[in-house]
Amino acid sequence: MEEKIQGKQKSEFWEWVKAIAFALMLTFVIKQFLFTPVLVKGASMMPTLEDHDRVIVNKIGPTLQSYDRFDIVVIEMNEETNYIKRIIGLPGDKIEYKDDQLYINGEKYNEPYLDQYKNELKDTGTLTYDFTLDQNLGETTVPEGYYFVLGDNRRVSNDSRNPEVGFISEEQIMGTTNIICWPMEHIDLRFN
Known part of the structure; x- marks a missing residue:
């Protein structure tokens, strides 16, 4: 049971890492090629x-x-x-x-x-x-x-x-x- 919980936590952790990496990559692409704020x-x-x-x-x-x-x-x-x-x-x-x-x-x-x-x-x-x-x-x-x-x-x-x-x-x-x-x-x- 503990192994199942640890496996689920590990899987959930990697899902978060992938989501954050995707968001960062998307932000970079938008800022680099589409829109960017300027002061x-x-x-x-x-x-x-x-x-x-x-x-x-x-x-x-x-x-x-x-x-x-x-x-x-x-x-x-x-x-x-x-x-x-x-x-x-x-x-x-x-x-x-x-x-x-x-x-x-x-x-x-x-x-x-x-x-x-x-x-x-x-x-x-x-x-x-x-x-x-x-x-x-x-x-x-x-x-x-x-x-x-x-x-x-x-x-x-x-x-x-x-x-x-x-x-x-x-x-x-x-x-x-x-x-x-x-x-x-x-x-x-x-x-x-």
């Missing part, structure tokens, strides 16, 4: 994303299709640093900012996600300074396989306007994000 560090995407917000990165969708203009993406700059920025320019686009207005291929584009910051400016300056790709990066258009990205908080964002950051290759992009999962008061499933 927002800094104010470069305010007011859309705030410092210490936690977002979920979707790694699936972009691999099945290309990225779209105005997608918010997580970019792997190096092994320790990720940036979260908004795609403004697609491959082949000519980007220009003039009088706080975005022009892509000569066409004027509205950016409603910047309205809050523009309305709160305390000085008479602009939120986004005037520039062209040629002035900042020495290119007239976004190269094939690359994107031009900006942070929503244009005065403090280190983004594609800076030659040290420059154009972002498709390989650097971990995925898109449109879910804030923490803190509770910031939870949002489809922010812009």
Whole structure:
């Protein structure tokens, strides 16, 4: 009888080990290939994303299709640093900012996600300074396989306007994000 109980306990123990191992493996696969949480560090995407917000990165969708203009993406700059920025320019686009207005291929584009910051400016300056790709990066258009990205908080964002950051290759992009999962008061499933 004791042997039967010990055998049952041993069998139950191995079932638990297998279940835990499966759960860990599933978690690894989901985090590595499907979705992963990322901590927002800094104010470069305010007011859309705030410092210490936690977002979920979707790694699936972009691999099945290309990225779209105005997608918010997580970019792997190096092994320790990720940036979260908004795609403004697609491959082949000519980007220009003039009088706080975005022009892509000569066409004027509205950016409603910047309205809050523009309305709160305390000085008479602009939120986004005037520039062209040629002035900042020495290119007239976004190269094939690359994107031009900006942070929503244009005065403090280190983004594609800076030659040290420059154009972002498709390989650097971990995925898109449109879910804030923490803190509770910031939870949002489809922010812009």
